[in-house]
Amino acid sequence: MGEYCIRSYEDGDYEAARTIVSEGITEHVPAGFWHVLRSPQTHGLLLVLFLATYGISSSFLLSFAVVSALLVVGWVHVKAVWRDYVEEALEGDMLDIQRTYLDTTDCHFWVVVRGREVVGTVAAVHPRDPTFQGRALELKRMSVKKEHRGRGLSKALMKAVLSFAQERGYKEVVLGTSSVQYAAQRLYENMGFQRVNAFFPFPSAKLLQFYIYIYRCEIPEPH
Ligand SMILES: CC(C)(COP(=O)(O)OP(=O)(O)OC[C@H]1O[C@@H](n2cnc3c(N)ncnc32)[C@H](O)[C@@H]1OP(=O)(O)O)[C@@H](O)C(=O)NCCC(=O)NCCS
Secondary structure (H helix, E strand, O other): OOOEEEEEOOHHHHHHHHHHHHHHHHOOHHHHHHHHHHOHHHHHHHHHHHHHHHHHHOOHHHHHHHHHHHHHHHHHHHHHHHHHHHHHHHHOOOOOHHHHHHOOOOOEEEEEEEOOEEEEEEEEEOOOOOOOOOOEEEEEEEEEOHHHOOOOHHHHHHHHHHHHHHHOOOOEEEEEEEOOOHHHHHHHHHOOOEEEEEEOOOHHHHHHOOOEEEEEEEOOOOO
């Protein structure tokens, strides 16, 4: 950790924490679109559209234009999905961080700082899924600024959440991440989390094979 330190969220961290969380979500737009482009369903749809347009018009140019237009629509749709998720975060739990996380029993929000600069965030909250309530805490809002990655900061933030849950007698920590958040998946798997469930978060996600993965990690009894 060296010059970095993890501490509880303070009011003065508000803007920085919201920016780090929203940027950490938005950066997955290109990976999300690439995921769509690679899916066999997309290849099939583009091929059918190309052939149908060519069959009707006998114009290669028009067929390419229609396929290109569909790709633009796809890009806009993927961007809208991530933008909605950012809005949900900023207008939801991240709107009043103090109230959501600091004033609620067994919830918390941490930041990692270098000097006075906030460079990473993580939170613990009661899970929404009733099957986990009472026995698990949910890890959320894990995000590290790009310039400070690869230095073990997210591992340290995860340890803070795991110790917090352990001290309060919870049996496990759960979390959700998407199928295109590859670094996060490696992080959680390397920290002992196991994937226990996967679901499609919105109707078109099934077509795009875009999953939310649920991970859980059992924590030992406190000494
Ligand atoms: C995921 C994220 C938090 C990792 O932060 P970090 O501080 O760079 O991670 P660390 O340096 O602590 O690395 C911890 C482990 O994560 C995994 N990891 C981190 N970056 C990785 C990458 N680019 N590719 C693959 N694995 C990666 C590795 O397992 C690594 O352990 P190792 O160094 O022993 O191999 C960061 O990339 C991020 O903020 N991403 C955007 C927001 C996000 O997706 N958050 C997850 C929300 S569910």
